[in-house]
Amino acid sequence: MSQYLLAVNHTTDDVAAMAAMTPEEMQELFAAVGTFNEKLRAEGAWVFAGGLETHDATTTVDNTGAEVIITDGPFTESKEYLGGFWIIEAADLDAALAWATEGSKACAGRVEVRPFQEEPEA
Structure with missing residues (x-):
């Protein structure tokens, strides 16, 4: 099984x-995501998931030069940023896309599917 973000x-x-959103609307959203998470667990696809604070809580560390540079916020301007994620195991991309379809409905947001790199064989 491959892993997907x-x-x-x-x-x-x-x-x-x-x-x-009202507190009631927010609770409905949390409940829908919770139901989706339980389905992932029940079907053995769950690896890990989490919601993230907004992009203004981000700190970027750059240790690629002579000195470490630490800055507030994302390094580049972006119209979109990562708000949360699931790490799942799926048989193939089609299965991961099916999970993403359900996840998108549950969280009421767009979901990008990205496979993890496979480790090279020794």
Whole structure:
């Protein structure tokens, strides 16, 4: 089985829409994601998942030069940023896309599917 990252990408408009949600609407969203997470676990696809703070809570570390540079926020400007993710195991890309379809519905957001690199054989 291969592992895939199901990345939930957000825009500033998405964050504004979430901030405008009532507590009841937010709880419905959390419940839908919780149900999706339980399905992933029950079917053996679950590896790990997590929600992330907004991009303004980001710190970037660059240790590629002579000195370490630590800056607030993302290194480059972006219209989208990672808001949360699942790491899953799936038989193939089609299976991962099926999970992403359900995850997108559950979290009410766009989900990017990216396979992990396979380790080279020795």
